[in-house]
Amino acid sequence: MSLPASVTPDPVGPGPVESAVEDEIGGLAADARPSLAQAALAIARILDNPKAVNQQPAAAKVLAALLDKLRLMSARGRRGGLALVRTMTERGGA
DSSP states (O other), rough: OOOOTTSSTTOOOOOOOHHHHHHHHHTTTTTHHHHHHHHHHHHHHHHHOOGGGGHHHHHHHHHHHHHHHHHHHHHSSOOOOHHHHHHHHHTOOO
8 A cells, every 4th residue: 555645745855763674673683674664664764754644643553563663673682692602511512
């Protein structure tokens, strides 16, 4: 589903929300789930668009959920020291 032309932002450059989302997803699992990262950026563009005021509350909710999902996936990718020791012990060493 595409947005009507009146809702599509002008391609002037990233707005403040899009820039913030780019910064945030740079440190998350964006490489593992590029589609989620791109969806987050697309929603950020809606939040930056002053012509899309009616869509912004719903977009903010969806963006928060996507960023939470990326954070969760990023946390799963990091292993703590104890988890690493447990894995090594279960496998019988290094």
